[in-house]
Amino acid sequence: MANFAFNINKGRGVELYNRVENNDPSTSALVLVPLSASGTEAQGQDLDDLAAVEADANFAERTTGSWVRKVLTDTELAAFPAPDDTNNRYAVAVPQTTWTTPAASNNTTGLLVCYDANTGAGTDSDIKPITHHDFAVTTDGNDVILNAGDFLWAT
Amino acid sequence: MNEYQVYPKDGGWHWKLVEAREGEEPANVVNSGKAVDEGGPFDEWKAAVADARDHRGDVREDIYRKGENGFEKVGVLVKERGPERVAIVREDGSLYGECDSALPNGPGQPIVMNISPVKVGNGAGSVE
Numbered sequence: 001m002a003n004f005a006f007n008i009n010k011g012r013g014v015e016l017y018n019r020v021e022n023n024d025p026s027t028s029a030l031v032l033v034p035l036s037a038s039g040t041e042a043q044g045q046d047l048d049d050l051a052a053v054e055a056d057a058n059f060a061e062r063t064t065g066s067w068v069r070k071v072l073t074d075t076e077l078a079a080f081p082a083p084d085d086t087n088n089r090y091a092v093a094v095p096q097t098t099w100t101t102p103a104a105s106n107n108t109t110g111l112l113v114c115y116d117a118n119t120g121a122g123t124d125s126d127i128k129p130i131t132h133h134d135f136a137v138t139t140d141g142n143d144v145i146l147n148a149g150d151f152l153w154a155t
Numbered sequence: 156m157n158e159y160q161v162y163p164k165d166g167g168w169h170w171k172l173v174e175a176r177e178g179e180e181p182a183n184v185v186n187s188g189k190a191v192d193e194g195g196p197f198d199e200w201k202a203a204v205a206d207a208r209d210h211r212g213d214v215r216e217d218i219y220r221k222g223e224n225g226f227e228k229v230g231v232l233v234k235e236r237g238p239e240r241v242a243i244v245r246e247d248g249s250l251y252g253e254c255d256s257a258l259p260n261g262p263g264q265p266i267v268m269n270i271s272p273v274k275v276g277n278g279a280g281s282v283e
Binding site for chain 1: 267276278
C-alpha cells in the first residue's frame with residue numbers, strides 16, 4: 001500500500017477541486033471510496049477510472065458493514081484555498097467526513113479520492129481517481145471519522 | 156471475527172474481547188474490562204435495552220462465555236453512543252451485565268483517521 005496519484009489526474013487534481021467548489025458543472029463532486037484491498041503504486045497508477053480500479057485484482061472497494069462512498073460537493077468542500085506560498089505548493093483538502101458505525105470485521109486498507117463530473121448519472125467508468133491514501137481502519141462498530149486535511153500537494 | 160466473553164470475577168462480571176480464528180477457540184485478548192454485577196443501577200439501561208431490542212441496529216455483538224461445553228452464547232452486547240458504557244443483554248431482554256470499561260477505542264468513541272497528502276510534481280521546497 002502507498003499514497004500515490006493516478007496518472008489520469010496528475011496535474012489536474014487542484015483544478016478539479018476548484019471546479020467542484022465552483023459548481024462547474026453543478027453535478028460535479030469529489031468522491032471518497034473506501035477500499036478493502038489496495039495494490040501498490042505501480043499496480044494502481046495506470047488505472048484511469050474507477051471501473052478499472054474495481055476490475056483490478058489488487059484493489060477492492062469496501063461496500064459491506066455500512067461503508068459507503070462519500071460524495072463531496074461544493075457544500076462539503078472548503079472554499080478553494082490560496083496557494084501556499086510559504087511551502088511553495090498548492091494544497092487541497094478533504095473535509096472531516098464520518099462513516100457511521102461500520103460493523104466490526106469490515107476493515108479498510110485505503111481510500112480513493114476521485115472526481116465525478118456528473119453525480120446524477122454515469123457509471124464507475126465516468127469517475128476518475130485522483131489519489132490513493134493509506135487508510136487502514138480496524139472497525140469495531142464505532143463511527144470512523146476522517147479528519148479534515150490535505151490530500152494533494154501540487155509542487 | 157472477534158468475540159466478547161463474559162465471566163464472573165471478584166464478585167462481579169468481567170468481559171474481554173478476544174481475537175477469534177476460524178475453527179479455533181478464541182485466543183488473543185484484544186481488550187478487557189470489568190462489568191458491573193446485576194443489582195446495580197440498571198434502570199437507565201433497561202430503557203436502553205428495550206430500545207435496542209426494538210431497534211436491532213443498536214445491537215452489535217454476540218456475547219459468548221466459556222462453559223463446560225465450549226463457548227456458549229449468553230446474550231448480545233448493546234452499546235449506547237452517549238454514555239461510555241455497554242450493556243450485555245440476554246436473549247429474553249433481561250440484563251446480564253453492564254460494562255463500564257471501554258471497547259478498544261471506547262464505546263461510542265469514533266475511530267479517528269488521517270490521510271497523508273500525495274505530492275504531485277517536483278517543485279523545490281516541497282515537503283513529504
